[in-house]
Amino acid sequence: MDFKDIDRLAAIVSHRDIDPGQVIFEEGETAEYAYNISRGEVRLYKLLPDGRRQITGFLGEGDFLGLVSDSTYAYGAEAMTPVELCSMRLTNLERLLADIPPVREKLLDMSRDELAAAQEQMLLLGRKTAREQLLSFLLHRLDQAESDAPESKLHLPMSRTDIADYLGLTIETVSRTFTALRDEGLIELPDTHTVVLPELEAVREAAGAF
Amino acid sequence: MDFKDIDRLAAIVSHRDIDPGQVIFEEGETAEYAYNISRGEVRLYKLLPDGRRQITGFLGEGDFLGLVSDSTYAYGAEAMTPVELCSMRLTNLERLLADIPPVREKLLDMSRDELAAAQEQMLLLGRKTAREQLLSFLLHRLDQAESDAPESKLHLPMSRTDIADYLGLTIETVSRTFTALRDEGLIELPDTHTVVLPELEAVREAAGAF
DNA sequence: GTGGTTCATTGATTTGGCTCAATAGGTGCC
DNA sequence: GGCACCTATTGAGCCAAATCAATGAACCAC
Numbered sequence: 001m002d003f004k005d006i007d008r009l010a011a012i013v014s015h016r017d018i019d020p021g022q023v024i025f026e027e028g029e030t031a032e033y034a035y036n037i038s039r040g041e042v043r044l045y046k047l048l049p050d051g052r053r054q055i056t057g058f059l060g061e062g063d064f065l066g067l068v069s070d071s072t073y074a075y076g077a078e079a080m081t082p083v084e085l086c087s088m089r090l091t092n093l094e095r096l097l098a099d100i101p102p103v104r105e106k107l108l109d110m111s112r113d114e115l116a117a118a119q120e121q122m123l124l125l126g127r128k129t130a131r132e133q134l135l136s137f138l139l140h141r142l143d144q145a146e147s148d149a150p151e152s153k154l155h156l157p158m159s160r161t162d163i164a165d166y167l168g169l170t171i172e173t174v175s176r177t178f179t180a181l182r183d184e185g186l187i188e189l190p191d192t193h194t195v196v197l198p199e200l201e202a203v204r205e206a207a208g209a210f
Numbered sequence: 211m212d213f214k215d216i217d218r219l220a221a222i223v224s225h226r227d228i229d230p231g232q233v234i235f236e237e238g239e240t241a242e243y244a245y246n247i248s249r250g251e252v253r254l255y256k257l258l259p260d261g262r263r264q265i266t267g268f269l270g271e272g273d274f275l276g277l278v279s280d281s282t283y284a285y286g287a288e289a290m291t292p293v294e295l296c297s298m299r300l301t302n303l304e305r306l307l308a309d310i311p312p313v314r315e316k317l318l319d320m321s322r323d324e325l326a327a328a329q330e331q332m333l334l335l336g337r338k339t340a341r342e343q344l345l346s347f348l349l350h351r352l353d354q355a356e357s358d359a360p361e362s363k364l365h366l367p368m369s370r371t372d373i374a375d376y377l378g379l380t381i382e383t384v385s386r387t388f389t390a391l392r393d394e395g396l397i398e399l400p401d402t403h404t405v406v407l408p409e410l411e412a413v414r415e416a417a418g419a420f
Numbered sequence: 421g422t423g424g425t426t427c428a429t430t431g432a433t434t435t436g437g438c439t440c441a442a443t444a445g446g447t448g449c450c
Numbered sequence: 451g452g453c454a455c456c457t458a459t460t461g462a463g464c465c466a467a468a469t470c471a472a473t474g475a476a477c478c479a480c
Binding site for chain 2: 044046048049050052053054056067068074075101104105107108111112114115116118119120121122123125126127128165167168208
């Protein structure tokens with residue numbers, strides 16, 4: 001990507017601020033924009049007609065949002081915290097992609113990573129117990145955060161309901177499992193949204209070798 | 211893609227036959243080849259250390275196999291029926307991809323479709339009952355087969371165990387659920403590997419609006 | 421035909437996680 | 451402070467699916 005490309009990119013991006021709990025886009029909506037998350041945390045989800053919700057992923061700063069297969073979004077997206085988005089019209093983006101191989105290559109890599117993560121999540125949802133699921137979830141968050149957090153202390157921006165809908169559990173089971181893990185000494189819970197993993201090896205073991 | 215490209219493509223592909231039950235590649239193995247399935251049915255799966263298995267997808271004729279994010283396969287693959295593969299060395303493939311935009315574009319589309327399917331599967335695994343899962347599975351297979359089968363008669367090449375591991379259930383639950391659906395008249399089971407859906411609308415309804 | 425093997429079905433029982441219900445912490449507002 | 455609101459925790463009972471166990475059906479080898 002050279003200077004000319006960067007200029008063209010700058011010309012089609014704009015900015016958008018979202019409050020916590022606000023919908024960024026809904027599943028099935030015609031996809032007009034793709035986004036890059038400048039700040040904040042986002043949940044992706046799918047719904048059944050009766051309201052059951054499955055969260056398919058959590059995104060944070062730097063993540064790309066709005067990769068679509070056809071012309072509609074395959075899932076909904078909501079802000080969990082105040083979110084700043086860098087938005088691009090998909091028509092412009094597609095034209096840009098057609099021209100700039102490195103961007104296209106990056107997109108392909110991203111979707112392959114996302115796919116590998118989705119398969120890991122299927123293993124978790126289909127075959128792991130609540131305990132293993134929660135530990136795997138914590139380890140995964142820790143790995144992601146590792147870059148800027150040297151210690152095994154973890155901030156969870158999402159609610160218990162969000163965690164439950166991500167793991168295919170109920171809020172009560174999530175809460176009970178957190179408590180049980182705390183009582184066993186596998187984790188510490190200084191407050192609701194903070195977890196410390198003092199014995200990482202034991203956690204990895206108990207998570208089903210994540 | 212022009213004639214020159216096709217020649218280069220032809221030069222790097224070769225052929226491979228696989229017997230039912232044979233492993234094509236294992237999760238974690240260094241990825242040397244990507245494949246296109248010429249004939250037969252393949253299951254993709256991930257394993258936990260204690261042997262629990264989650265099937266993450268079934269592939270058939272024409273499907274592409276071996277899209278990897280890093281240098282190792284993210285899942286294992288096994289033949290369910292006799293399989294004929296068209297194989298390509300990944301090193302060659304990568305070089306080819308770097309040069310030919312339409313191939314790269316196709317790959318991106320495929321991985322986006324696969325990702326959308328993965329998210330649908332997460333919804334199914336996390337939030338649907340055994341009954342809804344099985345019906346969704348049948349409808350999905352029917353949609354895929356629709357092209358060459360005008361009727362709502364479906365061939366299931368995989369075993370009950372495979373279906374169970376795909377849906378995150380046990381073989382007994384799959385069998386019981388099949389029987390229950392048959393007794394309700396929602397499906398017919400002429401033999402173990404054949405299902406007929408006489409009332410498609412009722413099935414769609416009961417599957418949780420797949 | 422008989423025994424062995426594999427896969428599917430059916431039955432009996434158990435259990436992990438869900439449902440329903442109550443209680444406890446926080447936080448903000450008046 | 452006192453109250454309302456929201457989220458999380460804890461308790462009691464229940465149920466869908468798992469587990470354990472037996473039987474049936476199809477296929478092959480001898």
